[in-house]
Amino acid sequence: MPLQELKKFEPDTPCPIRDVLDRIGDQWSVLVLLTLRPGTRRFNELMREIGDISKQMLSRTLKRLEQDGFITRTVYPEVPPRVEYSLTELGHSFLEPMRALVAWADQNHHAIAEARERYRGGN
Template structure:
């Protein structure tokens, strides 16, 4: 009986927490995922809804999120081509705990900002 070679999975970082958080913890990934939460969006819709992201940065962020399995990219063979982005099951599952963090940030932002102000003032 021949033994099948085991599949080797290469990780970008040996620590799974850092590997995942480094990617989704960047400046734009969470905003893109939250913008896709209600449903499918096209590139220009994402640009409008997010606001201050450049085309290059949105494109790079979408590629990373697709690479990691958070979103899908669907290209329709039309002229001009239509491309749509949507959350995967993984993307939806990520947003569940992220909603708790977003709610916490909203609830505590004023306190944190005040603490920063006092620190800068030397209080």
């Protein structure tokens, strides 16, 4: 989107690019979305598959993703309650461009790591 287009927004309306990237650009959101790509998961399944995320952080991340419409949370009236998380259509549509970014990062990570090392060596 050209810069002129972004400037047309009201001052109290956030820039759409910044608004979305601030929400999904954190350390955990993309990992949660990618983990849900194959299908529905329960909280503990997400914890196991993601690995090094705390329960509190996973809970916060799931709430934000649900609030923004990327995932749905389904509570089943059982004892104990069963809660499942799934991607919405919006969540699935987000993964399409994200796949390209993940592939780019995978392909270029070595070059970036080398550049960082050269930078550290020169400073």
